[in-house]
């Protein structure tokens with residue numbers, strides 16, 4: 001069950017999340033599947049879910065982080081990034 005009082009911002013849009021959800025899980029449930037530049041020729045997305053592929057890299061309060069490993073928290077500012085380099 002989602003509590004609408006818990007939300008973070010993704011590119012300025014409020015995304016509700018449940019306790020113990022990652023950013024990627026909440027975005028997926030909200031129907032957001034394009035997370036940014038991704039790696040090489042692929043688009044950023046929720047793929048492996050375990051921090052291996054780096055496909056879900058987003059900016060979280062200005063720091064690049066894997067959305068699949070980062071717990072959602074109230075007030076986070078999450079943004080798509082234009083490019084990802086390892």
Ligand code: FES
Pocket residue numbers: 045046047048049050051052053054055056057066067068069
């Ligand atoms: S989905 Fe692969 S690192 Fe996050």
